[in-house]
């Protein structure tokens with residue numbers, strides 16, 4: 169039986185080994201924040217990590233400083249969705265959930281975001297920004313004008329590096345050729361679209377509101393508008409999905425000529441409508457053996473078409489890797505702005521209050537909207553490096569491992585789960601299916 173690691177530290181929300189609920193990590197879904205401790209391996213990561221957590225209101229975070237010369241990213245969280253997909257536990261709100269709460273309008277959120285970016289720039293003395301990632305939620309609900317205003321707020325407070333990567337997530341149903349043309353003109357360089365599947369019965373089960381063909385069509389529209397970098401997200405292992413369904417989804421992705429694909433094993437998150445349906449026996453739980461088989465199918469088809477894995481749940485053409493997410497996975501530095509966003513600077517990880525009303529209130533009162541933080545010590549940092557870097561195709565540098573860990577790594581090499589590549593340890597094809605278990609073994613005391 170495979171014990172497959174699920175979601176991963178994906179795009180967006182930068183996650184960290186935060187014991188909060190918003191980050192991304194393994195072949196599973198993306199972070200709403202960099203190492204998101206809300207998903208699959210990310211969760212495992214947060215259990216392994218022994219960081220000291222503080223969670224309170226009006227939190228006095230330790231001094232936040234950017235390291236000069238090191239790449240710096242901004243993650244901006246848009247907490248709005250038109251409706252909620254049954255599997256999703258991201259920090260996002262529908263109009264019905266926000267009704268009657270004046271601080272939670274798009275205008276109120278944008279005003280608060282401007283204030284946070286202003287405070288961030290003052291705190292950090294405005295380092296040049298190498299990557300911006302607008303994630304959600306559904307950023308495309310803001311329209312191209314709203315997303316241009318978000319980028320204007322960044323430019324009003326920071327200098328964008330000349331070759332900055334500027335990504336926005338978008339839902340296929342709220343895009344059009346004019347939307348992409350306006351986004352490109354506003355300065356966005358990359359678009360990430362949630363496709364999930366090309367099978368209508370799978371989309372229905374996931375509560376997706378777009379048609380099977382809309383996401384690939386949107387990707388082509390984005391390319392026609394001048395976007396060289398376009399990602400499509402897939403979810404695999406949904407109950408009722410067949411091998412043929414997944415193969416057809418991959419074929420549709422390939423026909424859209426994107427340069428990046430993120431594919432996540434479906435995670436049944438506690439507290440979601442999907443979890444309630446599984447609990448009531450209305451649908452089967454996701455099967456680990458099926459997930460492993462589907463991952464192999466995906467990987468074989470993508471790599472045969474020239475999209476190679478560079479992180480366990482991410483594939484790209486040469487030059488198509490997401491620089492913002494590489495920052496998360498390489499322990500880089502970023503500020504996360506917006507409700508529930510996470511940031512990481514030096515040894516400090518922190519996260520904002522989650523509710524848009526509260527977020528706006530804290531900023532209107534003149535303070536940073538921080539809900540909690542953790543300071544990572546050397547052990548925490550070590551766990552995080554092993555957890556994240558082993559998932560990457562470049563591999564985990566052996567220099568990071570203690571002698572006892574190196575001995576355990578040799579066992580994993582003998583078992584065919586890792587290979588040595590120069591001074592690094594790289595997951596084999598089989599090892600990619602077992603990344604979480606390999607990390608646990610390496611770090612075992």
Ligand SMILES: C[S@@+](CC[C@H](N)C(=O)[O-])C[C@H]1O[C@@H](n2cnc3c(N)ncnc32)[C@H](O)[C@@H]1O
Pocket residue numbers: 175196197198200255256257258304305306307337338339340361362363364401402403432433434435436437
């Ligand atoms: C939070 S969404 C934001 C993007 C956009 N709102 C959308 O849905 O297309 C980012 C991606 O996370 C992935 N995701 C979210 N929840 C997941 C889950 N429970 N299991 C697997 N993947 C998930 C989906 O692939 C989704 O496209």
Ligand code: SF4
Pocket residue numbers: 248249251252253256257258260304305306339362
């Ligand atoms: S549209 Fe995206 S962020 Fe919104 S509920 Fe669905 S998966 Fe979550």
